[in-house]
Amino acid sequence: MTPSFGRCQALIDQARDHGPVTTAVVYPLSREGLLGAVEAARLGLIQPLLVGPGEAIRRTAAELAMDLAGYRLIEEADPVACAARAAALARTGEAQIIMKGSLHTDELMGVIVSRDGGLRTHRRISHVFVMDVPAYPKRLLISDAAVNIAPALATKRDIVQNAIDVARVIGVETPRVALLSAVETVNPDIPSTVDAAALCKMADRGQITGAILDGPLAFDNAISAEAARTKGIASPVSGQVDVLVVPNLEAGNMLYKQLVYLCGALAAGVVVGARVPVVLTSRADTPESRIVSTAVACLLAQARKAST
Incomplete structure (x- = not known):
């Protein structure tokens, strides 16, 4: 075949x-x-x-x-x-x-x-999945689901930039990046929401370049513009996301395997940095x-x- x-x-x-x-x-x-x-x-x-x-x-x-x-x-x-x-x-x-x-x-x-x-190199090494998910209208990148277990903010900065660089190489001129968490508001009790907000500000200050970032965003708000509208979220990323940045390896590993085994996605992985x-x-x-x-x-x- x-x-x-x-x-x-x-x-x-x-x-x-x-x-x-x-x-x-x-x-x-x-x-x-x-x-x-x-x-x-x-x-x-x-x-x-x-x-x-x-x-x-x-x-x-x-x-x-x-x-x-x-x-x-x-x-x-x-x-x-x-x-x-x-x-x-x-x-x-x-x-x-x-x-x-x-x-x-x-x-x-x-x-x-x-x-x-x-x-x-000067950049932290990370892993990026390039995925073709049948239910989503374009290729979707997920990082980091294989190398960095519980990355701190500085490592997340490199994870984001590495994923942006991969997206641009495969033809996404200005990638839209969603920084995932369980909720879409900053909550000091959920460290990934604080990291997401900090990463967005780092992008504003030129410490992350070449993309549009938003976060924290829950998965539904990143993937679905309708879900974002229902929750009153105005985001340049919702429903148009190219890159999903997960809070840790466990979340990323489970997410990509769910997309492969439940949604029939094709997942291609590469280590960069x-x-x-x-x-x-x-x-x-x-x-x-x-x-x-x-x-x-x-x-x-x-x-x-x-x-x-």
Whole structure:
């Protein structure tokens, strides 16, 4: 069956137009980890560098009747060594994207966020989901649902700016950002409402740029202009939101999974804020999700190259 990418097909086409991006694929020993990389290469999105134990990778390929001719294989024995090698390839410019294979997320991200890895920037690293939700009229971004557990205000500032930057790269000229909480008024007993108000003022003062922010907003007021009107909320974001910024990882993780499993949404995730984008896939991700995640990472890498 031909995969359906919905409104995310445009992202794949746009990324493919710029040619394949060299990608360090870290420890691709599972069926999903190797197939995702090879399919992305077949679609013209990436040129993979397969980093891992060569014999095990070739054995996985043989089990899948997959031909690895033309793909460079870089020998490393264990997952952490593979992650460190991928970071080194990114640091020297040999790879413009890092893609998770079948190692544990904390093994990869431990290297990405470490001071020794050489991939940190002045910006806090965060995760962004680009989602196609059938019941919503345009693509929707959610952050941070995978990296920062309980971010403080300074971290939230970077989470917001990272998400804005991703939105702009995928074609949203002026993203509308909703800072989510349980209520739409500032309540000192609910810290996320105070953070939301502070983030809006930071945007007013130029500490966050490139978007229209509003918050705190409850989910219904962010998504539905009618819900906002019913509650007497005048907001430039309600009903037009492009980016949902959640108060913590738990809220974000539950929200995106509800949209996937109850609403049939397609969720593509990428880690940003490092020197290169990181495709951080899960074993439960669909092939479509893996491909769109890679396309978003390609667009980010291409935008970074164009700006340097």
